[in-house]
Amino acid sequence: MSSTAKSLQHGPPAKVVPLNVQTKPPDSVAARNAAPPAVSGLSRLSRLALATKRRALDVLPPLLAIGAIVGLWELLCAAPDATLPPPSRVVSETWELIVDPFYDRGGIDKGLFWHIYASLKRVALGYFLAAIGGIGLGVLIGSSKWATRALDPVFQVLRTIPPLAWLPLSLAAFRDAQPSAIFVIFITAIWPIIINTAVGIRNIPQDYQNVAKVLRLNRGEYFVSIMLPAAAPFIFTGLRIGVGLSWLAIVAGEMLIGGVGIGFFIWDSWNSSRISDIILALLYVGVVGMLLDRTIAVLGRIVTRGTAST
Amino acid sequence: METNDRYVQIENVHKSFGGAAGSEVLRDVSLTVRKGEFVSIIGHSGCGKSTLLNIVAGLTPATSGNVFVDNRQVVEPGPDRAVVFQNHSLLPWLSVYQNVRLAVDKIFGGTIAKAERHDWTMRNLELVSMAEARNKKPAEISGGMKQRVGIARALAMKPKILLLDEPFGALDALTRAHLQDRVMQISMELGNTVMMITHDVEEAVLLSDRIVMLTNGPAATIGSICEVPLERPRLRLELIADPTYVGCRAAVLEFLHKRHRFVDAA
Numbered sequence: 001m002s003s004t005a006k007s008l009q010h011g012p013p014a015k016v017v018p019l020n021v022q023t024k025p026p027d028s029v030a031a032r033n034a035a036p037p038a039v040s041g042l043s044r045l046s047r048l049a050l051a052t053k054r055r056a057l058d059v060l061p062p063l064l065a066i067g068a069i070v071g072l073w074e075l076l077c078a079a080p081d082a083t084l085p086p087p088s089r090v091v092s093e094t095w096e097l098i099v100d101p102f103y104d105r106g107g108i109d110k111g112l113f114w115h116i117y118a119s120l121k122r123v124a125l126g127y128f129l130a131a132i133g134g135i136g137l138g139v140l141i142g143s144s145k146w147a148t149r150a151l152d153p154v155f156q157v158l159r160t161i162p163p164l165a166w167l168p169l170s171l172a173a174f175r176d177a178q179p180s181a182i183f184v185i186f187i188t189a190i191w192p193i194i195i196n197t198a199v200g201i202r203n204i205p206q207d208y209q210n211v212a213k214v215l216r217l218n219r220g221e222y223f224v225s226i227m228l229p230a231a232a233p234f235i236f237t238g239l240r241i242g243v244g245l246s247w248l249a250i251v252a253g254e255m256l257i258g259g260v261g262i263g264f265f266i267w268d269s270w271n272s273s274r275i276s277d278i279i280l281a282l283l284y285v286g287v288v289g290m291l292l293d294r295t296i297a298v299l300g301r302i303v304t305r306g307t308a309s310t
Numbered sequence: 311m312e313t314n315d316r317y318v319q320i321e322n323v324h325k326s327f328g329g330a331a332g333s334e335v336l337r338d339v340s341l342t343v344r345k346g347e348f349v350s351i352i353g354h355s356g357c358g359k360s361t362l363l364n365i366v367a368g369l370t371p372a373t374s375g376n377v378f379v380d381n382r383q384v385v386e387p388g389p390d391r392a393v394v395f396q397n398h399s400l401l402p403w404l405s406v407y408q409n410v411r412l413a414v415d416k417i418f419g420g421t422i423a424k425a426e427r428h429d430w431t432m433r434n435l436e437l438v439s440m441a442e443a444r445n446k447k448p449a450e451i452s453g454g455m456k457q458r459v460g461i462a463r464a465l466a467m468k469p470k471i472l473l474l475d476e477p478f479g480a481l482d483a484l485t486r487a488h489l490q491d492r493v494m495q496i497s498m499e500l501g502n503t504v505m506m507i508t509h510d511v512e513e514a515v516l517l518s519d520r521i522v523m524l525t526n527g528p529a530a531t532i533g534s535i536c537e538v539p540l541e542r543p544r545l546r547l548e549l550i551a552d553p554t555y556v557g558c559r560a561a562v563l564e565f566l567h568k569r570h571r572f573v574d575a576a
Contacts, residue, residue: 010500217416
């Protein structure tokens, strides 16, 4: 109705008066950061020294801390009757696992890479389903008062159930280890995603909603152009919590389910009293968990770049 | 010409919040705006100025009474009544260009070719001198620039009436003066019909053809209307000592500070 215009022109034949307005801040960043015209060899050298020093300040403290922890551990477990091996023995006993993570002798006798890969595959599938379902349900209860009233109490009860408590039920339902493990990941990761998405949707500023109303965006356009980008920072908070919980749940789940996977590797090592293998596996679990968390965080930063409202 | 003289008609608008027993914000407001006229609505904070603007925009329904724009009754918001919000309301994840383009695509997407929509977006950004900064995100530009983009977005909708909700309120004095001159120039070039909310007396006199003064709330209504018969283009510095300008300014100040003093501690 408003788009009766055949061609786009403002009312009267307007001539644009060139207007003298600076559209750039007077001292642009480029000007300030411009390198000095001539750089002497000395200053380049001193700048290199400065960069090295800054780098060292980042790297040195964690190295010192790790050194202190390993040293203390070595000291505490040095006694011949110690129940846990010292780090030196861990390394010597697991050397085969460390140098060859890719061996595969069939069955569950595989390198650590394959165990972690199997666990990650389960997490990826369960987490992906949780992300889809969580964002969907979060949007629903975030945008509908009725859905909130109906579902919120249910969610509040279900979300406090520990992940492993779902396992027997899912084994009974699926009668197979693989889908049960994936279901446990799904049900663990979905709650923070639902709740954070809903909060993000509820917190969409009135201004953006007014813009959408004036433009008469329909539901689909509103969802894509306003709702998802406005709630994205919240959604990613939920996704990040969710991936951490998934990784927590998979290790515990696999201990019970068996088969290839880092969780069962740990349990199997315990049954065969290979304590050093357990310690190495724990270290890998921690590193992978951290990498998962960082990955989602970086992804979130890329996707939500510039969404901080000002 | 009959239609053009009664381009915007606000008829006996009442507004109460919270049902019948709720607080009455506006009482019996009636106003007619000519096509191409620049009307300011001035009053103390909390008197319901923004509520009145939102009713014309269709964002807030009136409790009773009617609003017509170009003989069509206002029942919902729409791009024929583009609003420039006080806090610019740009979408922070879109660039300056995309913010305007979103509006252009939504309104003209069905009728006008892509290349022409691009040209139209650029044309409106040029109008407010923001074409060069088109790829910047709102967070990377100043408050005055954001408000200019907000104005470009509103103009790009080709609205029948432009609704400005204290558009210069959050800006420093120099930026504000600059932007006022710009808005004055644009509305003169384009012949827009404009309704502007303000609480700044100089701003109202400088920009408007008519100044509508609201009494204090609750139950605010139109207390008085001041015609500003100054020739355009108006130049800020030349007007300082102009008797008409001084007279209008005095009349509005008198209304605001003598007859309808804001009693609450502001």
